Amino acid sequence: MSDAFLFAALLTAATARGATPLVLAALGGLFAERAGVVDIGLEGKMLASAFAAAASAAMTGSAWIGLGAGIVAAVMVSLLHAFACVTHHGNQVVSGMALNITLSGLTAVLGYAWFHEGSQTPLLGPGARFGPIELPGATALGNVPALGPIYREIVNGHNVLVYIAAAAVPVVAWIVYRTRFGLRLRAVGESPGAVDTAGISVAATRYRALVLSGVLCGLSGAYLSIAHHASFIRDMSAGKGYLALAALIFGQWRPVPTLGACLLFAFADAVQARLQGTELPLVGVMPVQLIQALPYVLTVLLLAGFVGRAVAPAAIGVPYVKER
């Protein structure tokens, strides 16, 4: 096997791992925003889930209980967002930022007080986190020319949440475009008045959308702390919630293009990690700190270049007041 193939395989696998939390969070945001609720609180939900998952996995020794706790925590944060924005018609961006700031502090305070390891949770053992999965026939099929190595090196050997993220894209697309709930969801985001007239509750639909957003952010946050890493580290989401939101906008609020945007961000990050310390043409060795800013610069460029014409759900950000 050539070095070039191995390098490409490593890069692709790193892209898949890096894209997983982005895809899960962005799909969560897709439900919320398609229902007309701005979901800038993805970051906070991810942090809540990452902390709850790592803390519960550390105490019970089970990754699955950790995952469950992470989802419950993220759904609770999502419900708080719904309470402020749907029930009380609050400003959605302000509510999301408030939750992000609160969770950033809360996870650090609780982590420090409960585990006495400087805002970290204890390091998780093998059973308490999701390890790589050997797919059936990876070794046997690995010798098949061309496709075999791709299956063995790239598709095989990730943890379960990576495969869940991959499966989530078609499932979410099916829910949004092919189910009755999906139709109502999109209608609530485009024209809540019409939905209300048809006798469907706008508030209930938006609450359901935010619960789904919480579930997906729960998966995303748990991935960070009990699959990708082996403990909770303060502020470990490091802007991934915002990147996911940018990917959602860049993907024009559609599942498959959003997946593409997430892969692009993850690829930039994977390249970034491998560029550190290498000589580049024209500029020489780039300082590590500047290379690390690459995904953020890319986000600004993408939003500036292409999204000017993106059509957001018509009712996004607007609280629905029935009596008007």
Add this chain to the structure above:
Amino acid sequence: MAAASRAFSWRLRALRWVAQAVLPVANLALALLLSGLVVLAVGENPGRALWLLASGAFGSVEAIGYTLYYATSFVFTGLAVAVAFHAGLFNIGAEGQAYLGGLGVALLCLGAGGWPTTLVVAAAIVVAAVAGAAWAFVPAWLQAQRGSHVVITTIMFNFIAAALMTHLLVNVLIKPGQQSPETREFAPSTWLPQLHDVARALGWEIGHSPVNLSLVLALAAGALVWLYLWRTRWGYELRALGHNRTAAVYGHIRPARTIIVAMSISGALAGLMSLNEVMGVQHRLLLNFTGGAGYVGIAVALMGRNHPVGIVLAAVLFGALYQGGSELSFDMPTLTRDMVVVIQGLIILVCGALEHALRSPVEALLRS
């Protein structure tokens, strides 16, 4: 009949004013109550925590000085967020704009060792404002011309500013032969005078604390912001755009230009925050010297209802939270200073997003 209706409208207006004053207090009480639950979850006594917080912030002249020193930064960032809010923009980038303002101030102070202090101060005000405005200009231009959402671009610019400043401090500006990433100390002639020195020159003794002349600048900035927003045509255009874009365009207000002006003023105010920290206290450029002041500015602006007077009051409250919070973590080691971040987030939630939740109960209470 007319008299009765006039009396009624007067009562309504009085009611609104009382509600304006009572609501923030009720919101604060709710946020503190929720924070108390967090203190309970950590296994400490919330009442004692509140007492330690309050006495740590106001218990002595020194403590009050520290509270005002923190408040100075928050007045600047709070005004920054508020100006953008009035134009209908949510500037989350005050943190990065203040960081870049600090870069400008530091470069000036490093190079201006021989200048007279008044000249350095005047130049630093300009440089801090211009650097902060420049960092806000790009997201503003992108919002105005390309429609890229200013919330996301300013967040990204915070990350980019952090990366840029880490690079500059670690690789370029670091004092040679030292480990920690910070510049060399500025010449004393470029320091902003601290208030206890000024007071001593006037014959008073006040406690030793880092509160400095930038407090006066912050109050002046508040007055100027008030004049600009409510007493000039430009301020009117800015607020008109924030209230109703369609009506503003109908009234020949150019949204693109107004957005860029509003964000630049916002960035300039955020940049001025660095005068307090870099020039008034640290006398060198440090990593992360902003310490989250940009995010506190959001809470301060919301709590102060985007009015300079409210912002000054809210900034003192948050200064007290920061000062009292560090005393609190000293006396209650299980509670870290992140507790202040929790309170700050809850205040934004309650004052900003849940502002309507408490309004009707408060108004009903006042009416009865």
